[in-house]
Amino acid sequence: MTVPPYDPSSPYGTGPQDAPVPPPPAPPYGAGYGPAxxxxxxxxxxxxxxxxxxxxxSFVCVGIVPAIVAIVLGRKAMREIxxxxxxxxxxxxxxxxxxxxxxxxxxxxxxxxxxxxxxxSPRPT
Numbered sequence: 797m798t799v800p801p802y803d804p805s806s807p808y809g810t811g812p813q814d815a816p817v818p819p820p821p822a823p824p825y826g827a828g829y830g831p832a833x834x835x836x837x838x839x840x841x842x843x844x845x846x847x848x849x850x851x852x853x854s855f856v857c858v859g860i861v862p863a864i865v866a867i868v869l870g871r872k873a874m875r876e877i878x879x880x881x882x883x884x885x886x887x888x889x890x891x892x893x894x895x896x897x898x899x900x901x902x903x904x905x906x907x908x909x910x911x912x913x914x915x916x917s918p919r920p921t
Contacts, residue, residue: 833885837877840886843870843893850900857908859900866897 846866853859870893877884 834883835885836889837873837884837886839869839873840877840890840893843867843873843897844889845893847893847896847900851896851903854900854903855907857904857911860904863897863900863904866893866900870894870897 843866846862846869850859850862850866853862870890873886873890874894877887877890
């Protein structure tokens, strides 16, 4: 076995193994992303936003209005998504808006009843 000549500029020796390796080819345009997600129904997003707004407002006894808006918009969006021929997203957002709206209505009624009870309860003298 012969030892290759020593090259002080390259500590790993010389030869064909030192040739630069070309980079791998780039993937074709648009490859690897899969199909586009279906468009989200705009009223589903609105129902979610109204539900989020209604929940904190229910503790100030004014959350019933945005809660009803959230419930109506959410039910309408869910019905339109179910009847749509094209795939549409937003079913979960619409359902979340409805659930938050119902929670806000219940919280508003409970909080209002608590306030009325506290105001009308007899005070110790």
